[in-house]
Structure formats: C-alpha cells, structure tokens
Amino acid sequence: MSLIKAALGICETGPLDDSFWAVEDGKVRVKLDQMPAPLAKGGSTYLRGKGLSMPVFLMRSEDDQYLAFENRCSHFGHRKLDPVPGENKIRCCSVFHSTYDLDGNKLTGPAPNPLKRYTVEQSNGELVITL
Template identity: 35%
Template sequence: MNSDGGAVKLSVYFDSGDKLKVIVVNTGGNQFRAFADECTHGGNELNYDHERRRLRCSSLGRSEFDLEGNVLKGPAKESLRTYPVDKEAGFLVVTLS
C-alpha cells in the first residue's frame, strides 16, 4: 500500500450482519482513494490498473471506472460508490457513510 499503484481489499462487518467490501488504492504521490469493491453492473469485485489509472470489473463484461468512480466503459451504467480517505498519525482512515 505504501508504493504507488498498491491496493488493498477490506471486508467490513456491521452489527446488523451486513457486509461491505471496499478497495483502497494508492493512486500515486501519497494519494489514496476508496471505493465500494463491487461493479455496479453485476456486483463483481474490482481490480485496480495503476498504469491506466482505472478500476476494472473482474467479470467478462469488463466495465471500467475512473478514479472518481465514473463509468468509462460499460456495460455498467452507474458510478461506483466512493468513500473519503484521510491520513491520521500514519494511518489511513476510510469514512463509510
């Protein structure tokens, strides 16, 4: 995660029993972005392509999203959910709201 292009996937479990999958990516220059790790087309996980600066669906449909979560290539039609990332005392804090 400390190097440009790194990514980590997290699963967050809530008391309600709900689960949220998140992908946090190091976009370079010590900048980080967080997204719901779920394609808006079919719900498949995402992969980060640092060279192309995109998130790509892991399915054969290959929807692609920019680093703002906007759809670049379908079949997905809706943007990804994004989460704010802050750096505090050497930690990354992702706000899930």
C-alpha cells in the same frame, strides 16, 4: 488477466489482514504504519467482515493518493474491483470489464452507474475511511 479468471470473477486484489484495520463509529481505520509493506503506487487491497455491510476496495493511485470505494461493480454481476496497471483507472473483474475513473465515474463497459466512493483522510500513520 486470464479469460478463466474473468469468467469466474477472480480479481488480482487480495484482502488486507484483519490485524491492520478496524471499524469504529462508521469509519474504517487502516494502520498504514503497521503494515509490513505499504501499498505500492497503483496497488490495492480490500477490507471485508467486521460488520461492514459491503467490502471496501482501497487503492493507492499512481499519483500517490489513497482512494476507497464500495468493492462492487454497478453492473448486474456486481464483480469486485482491480486497479488497471499503470493507469489511474479501476476495472471490475468480469469478462465485460467495466472501467471507472478515480472519481468512480464509468468510462467503458455495461455498468449503469458510478462506483460508490468513500472519503479517505490520512493522518498520523493511518487512513480514515468514512463510510
């Protein structure tokens, strides 16, 4: 990631098209089987809008688990998140790059708290994220 992007808090992770997910009864349903290309291992996207109080960061880990977190670093800059390429880690898109493990626990950087992690279940071609 370039220093300019980091200074501006610009992540590599982009939003998921609205047509592939919905919010219902405190759960987000992601239509995995309708997405034109599944998330690659180590890949990520995020969901925003549709009444969500906070964007949701969704990633597929290198060992093929879908994970979801509040898309917000706990450091005061509250930058959004990216996966760390080739590693089962998450980092924020700031110059300070706080990093977290896949449970949301901080590994490095100035972030004072863990990430808020959501439960993700997979069934019948969809992911269900409980907020």
